[in-house]
Amino acid sequence: MSLYLGSPVEEFLAIADTGSDLIWVQCKPCEECYPQKAPLFDPHASSTYKVISCNTDSCSSLPQTSCGEESQCEYKYGYGDGSLVDGFLSSETLSFDSTGGRRIQVPSTLFGCTHRSNGTFSKNGAGLVGLGGGKLSLIRQLGSAIESKFSYCLPSSSQASATSRLNFGASADVSDSNAVTTPLITGFPSTFYFLSLEQVSVEGQGAVKVKPGMQIGNHTERGNIIIDSGTTLTLVDDETLKSIAAKVARSVKLPQVKDPNNNFNLCFDVSGSGANAQFPDITFQFDGGASVVLHQSNAFVEAAQNLVCMSLVSSAGIGVNIFGNIAQQNFHIGYNLDAMQLTFAPDIYSKIIPNSFEYLMSLYLGSPVEEFLAIADTGSDLIWVQCKPCEECYPQKAPLFDPHASSTYKVISCNTDFCSSLPQTSCGEGSQCEYKYGYGDGSLVDGFLSSETLSFDSTGGRRIQVPSTLFGCTHRSNGTFSKNGAGLVGLGGGKLSLIRQLGSAIESKFSYCLPSSSQTSATSRLNFGASADVSGSNAVTTPLITGFPSTFYFLSLEQVSVEGQGAVKVKPGMQIGSHTEKGNIIIDSGTTLTLVDDETLKSIAAKIASSVKLPQVKDPNNDFNLCFDVSGVEASAQFPDITFQFAGGASVVLHQSNAFVEAAQNVVCMSLVSSAGIGVNIFGNIAQQNFHIGYNLNAMQLTFAPADCANL
Numbered sequence: 001m002s003l004y005l006g007s008p009v010e011e012f013l014a015i016a017d018t019g020s021d022l023i024w025v026q027c028k029p030c031e032e033c034y035p036q037k038a039p040l041f042d043p044h045a046s047s048t049y050k051v052i053s054c055n056t057d058s059c060s061s062l063p064q065t066s067c068g069e070e071s072q073c074e075y076k077y078g079y080g081d082g083s084l085v086d087g088f089l090s091s092e093t094l095s096f097d098s099t100g101g102r103r104i105q106v107p108s109t110l111f112g113c114t115h116r117s118n119g120t121f122s123k124n125g126a127g128l129v130g131l132g133g134g135k136l137s138l139i140r141q142l143g144s145a146i147e148s149k150f151s152y153c154l155p156s157s158s159q160a161s162a163t164s165r166l167n168f169g170a171s172a173d174v175s176d177s178n179a180v181t182t183p184l185i186t187g188f189p190s191t192f193y194f195l196s197l198e199q200v201s202v203e204g205q206g207a208v209k210v211k212p213g214m215q216i217g218n219h220t221e222r223g224n225i226i227i228d229s230g231t232t233l234t235l236v237d238d239e240t241l242k243s244i245a246a247k248v249a250r251s252v253k254l255p256q257v258k259d260p261n262n263n264f265n266l267c268f269d270v271s272g273s274g275a276n277a278q279f280p281d282i283t284f285q286f287d288g289g290a291s292v293v294l295h296q297s298n299a300f301v302e303a304a305q306n307l308v309c310m311s312l313v314s315s316a317g318i319g320v321n322i323f324g325n326i327a328q329q330n331f332h333i334g335y336n337l338d339a340m341q342l343t344f345a346p347d348i349y350s351k352i353i354p355n356s357f358e359y360l361m362s363l364y365l366g367s368p369v370e371e372f373l374a375i376a377d378t379g380s381d382l383i384w385v386q387c388k389p390c391e392e393c394y395p396q397k398a399p400l401f402d403p404h405a406s407s408t409y410k411v412i413s414c415n416t417d418f419c420s421s422l423p424q425t426s427c428g429e430g431s432q433c434e435y436k437y438g439y440g441d442g443s444l445v446d447g448f449l450s451s452e453t454l455s456f457d458s459t460g461g462r463r464i465q466v467p468s469t470l471f472g473c474t475h476r477s478n479g480t481f482s483k484n485g486a487g488l489v490g491l492g493g494g495k496l497s498l499i500r501q502l503g504s505a506i507e508s509k510f511s512y513c514l515p516s517s518s519q520t521s522a523t524s525r526l527n528f529g530a531s532a533d534v535s536g537s538n539a540v541t542t543p544l545i546t547g548f549p550s551t552f553y554f555l556s557l558e559q560v561s562v563e564g565q566g567a568v569k570v571k572p573g574m575q576i577g578s579h580t581e582k583g584n585i586i587i588d589s590g591t592t593l594t595l596v597d598d599e600t601l602k603s604i605a606a607k608i609a610s611s612v613k614l615p616q617v618k619d620p621n622n623d624f625n626l627c628f629d630v631s632g633v634e635a636s637a638q639f640p641d642i643t644f645q646f647a648g649g650a651s652v653v654l655h656q657s658n659a660f661v662e663a664a665q666n667v668v669c670m671s672l673v674s675s676a677g678i679g680v681n682i683f684g685n686i687a688q689q690n691f692h693i694g695y696n697l698n699a700m701q702l703t704f705a706p707a708d709c710a711n712l
Contacts, residue, residue: 083119174334194223443479554583
């Protein structure tokens with residue numbers, strides 16, 4: 001996790017550990033320390049650093065201390081894997097990022113200035129942040145300032161470039177219809193977050209009861225397992241482990257082999273089956289009916305080439321059952337220490353698939369469910385699919401949706417507020433709300449506004465149902481739609497969009513990462529809720545601006561710079577019909593090119609023409625304003641970066657793949673064109689490729705972070 005330490009501040013990365021209390025970083029001098037990439041913290045360089053006396057309650061809160069020179073509190077702090085750190089308890093100003101953009105300072109935070117370390121620490125981290133329940137943990141020190149609440153969502157360990165958030169306070173609430181909650185149980189030591197695990201089930205093989213309670217030293221605890229983000233594997237007692245392993249072994253039809261490193265109890269040879277190897281779900285049922293389903297990525301690991309092992313191992317070595325971080329991946333987990341509750345919520349998402357220069361998202365519709373692919377469009381509101389009968393429709397690969405085959409399908413009356421939310425409606429037979437819905441490229445669809453159960457994939461593995469979702473059952477269509485898609489999902493800001501309908505269930509947040517359109521086999525995710533937070537050192541944030549129509553996500557574009565050629569100022573505001581908007585450009589995943597006003601376009605084109613040393617040619621299809629002949633240079637042709645600077649200092653750098661397209665053989669064109677035809681400036685999807693883009697409609701903020709979307 002990231003944190004900022006000292007005055008002036010220095011940023012550090014440190015292990016986020018719910019199984020310990022002490023916050024520490026390695027400090028100068030540190031001759032007997034593990035090597036780290038970042039510079040060591042220099043306490044003498046900070047104006048807010050103070051040492052803590054050994055004659056204090058804070059010092060006595062540590063398990064092993066002594067008095068150093070000048071009565072400094074010297075500690076030795078150990079971990080379950082045998083790692084040990086040694087240093088001086090101190091206080092310092094800690095700072096954290098905030099959604100408002102500025103850093104929040106926490107003065108006089110107690111932490112360890114470590115001068116000696118020995119153990120299994122990674123060079124990427126500069127220390128460790130104890131998030132446990134003891135007096136010195138970050139959580140207890142923040143206390144009422146964060147309402148004693150925190151939450152996290154751990155990405156898969158294989159997603160090396162992924163980032164997520166550790167949230168504090170109100171933003172750490174985990175609540176939706178799919179969340180499950182179990183009591184946190186007071187125990188010894190107070191560091192640990194104890195839970196009561198009732199049974200563990202193996203898919204298709206039945207359940208194993210788990211012994212209640214757990215012996216830790218001289219203490220008999222009511223909880224029988226702890227949850228620990230700092231422990232990798234899940235540890236259970238030998239009797240339980242033996243029974244689970246037997247059930248998994250019966251379920252998996254692969255040869256069993258011995259782990260050559262002797263870390264795992266049950267392993268399988270997957271040579272020949274590879275990615276097709278199937279492993280059962282393992283469900284942990286906690287007190288209060290909280291069932292947490294662990295799918296393959298949460299319960300099995302690749303221990304070596306062609307070797308997959310169950311990630312549950314024996315707790316006998318340390319005497320504590322532990323729910324480890326592999327099991328916790330891709331769950332939003334919330335800790336409420338006042339209510340003494342732990343909540344797990346699977347995050348919902350939709351697959352994103354490139355389809356030429358549009359992006360399709362997956363969704364499930366009806367009862368029984370049918371899967372469809374539909375255009376993901378932040379520039380419109382209506383969700384629709386083509387329905388039977390559909391004689392005047394564009395051809396699609398997938399079967400048409402049959403409303404008569406679904407038990408949850410309902411039509412919406414034309415005498416409703418929902419119907420009046422559409423721009424063009426009439427009353428059909430039986431007072432059905434009939435719509436005509438058009439798009440900027442002239443495409444048009446016509447059908448009946450209806451409601452249906454929509455379902456989405458979740459990180460918990462099961463499908464999450466959203467009953468009574470309003471959508472359009474389209475019976476006539478005309479336009480530039482692809483046969484690979486069965487409709488369109490409006491992700492705009494209007495009343496009927498998917499985002500507004502999901503609303504508080506997703507905290508009014510969503511994000512996506514569009515792979516390059518050339519990566520036709522790539523997939524990525526459209527995330528909703530807590531997993532849609534976009535953060536990181538390269539992330540930039542700009543305000544979302546309220547405008548008309550409410551569908552559009554307006555931004556304020558201040559200038560456009562061409563590498564080596566300077567900047568072009570952009571006119572503030574934009575006229576849409578009779579409305580003068582404060583925003584001067586919209587962001588739209590459903591539009592391919594980026595559209596700007598003629599004056600701005602002319603200036604940008606002139607700067608690019610001055611920069612690119614290639615012959616200019618006319619676009620044979622007359623779509624683009626500025627094109628170059630790349631015959632003979634093709635792959636080595638160099639084009640300048642184009643930077644869009646939005647309000648709030650959010651500079652988004654468009655490299656060649658975001659700003660230029662191959663329009664024909666040996667012809668590369670600038671992908672910025674005139675907005676004069678439709679009267680709206682648009683930041684299109686070519687420009688958005690390979691950025692993780694997060695929308696927070698409560699905070700009215702948009703965040704960009706460069707990313708390799710095919711591998712996010």
